[in-house]
Amino acid sequence: MQKVERVCPNCGTANPYESAYCRKCGTNLTSTNLPARRGTNSPARFRAPAGIALVVSASAFLARLGLKLLARQVLPRVKESITKKPEPKEIKVAPREEVPDTVIRGWRAWSVRKGEDESSGSEKFEWRINSRGKK
Numbered sequence: 001m002q003k004v005e006r007v008c009p010n011c012g013t014a015n016p017y018e019s020a021y022c023r024k025c026g027t028n029l030t031s032t033n034l035p036a037r038r039g040t041n042s043p044a045r046f047r048a049p050a051g052i053a054l055v056v057s058a059s060a061f062l063a064r065l066g067l068k069l070l071a072r073q074v075l076p077r078v079k080e081s082i083t084k085k086p087e088p089k090e091i092k093v094a095p096r097e098e099v100p101d102t103v104i105r106g107w108r109a110w111s112v113r114k115g116e117d118e119s120s121g122s123e124k125f126e127w128r129i130n131s132r133g134k135k
Helices: 049-083
Strands: 005-007 014-016 102-114 117-129
Touching: none
Parallel strands: none
Antiparallel strands: 005 014, 102 117
């Protein structure tokens, strides 16, 4: 068996047939002078061709303006960043150390006594001797 419902002319809600008022908006469903149903949320349609022409021409103008802005400001920066050569990095070369012909390594110790004072110590040493082209 089919269920009969009353549809609210104000909000479109389905209500049981026995109810006298809409459960969503409270509109009287038994009244003979019911208000006309509200329109949908669809956008309004342009009826005048002048309105359509205005919207289309404004859109075209803004598109051209955007392209000009893009061509004047953004594209030169992109082109510059693409064609710009990276700066060469400085390569630091350590000075070449001369290789000595002879190296003398040693260790020395000392002790000095001067009156009541006494001094002593030790150290390692290394002498590098270059002949500077002499053979």
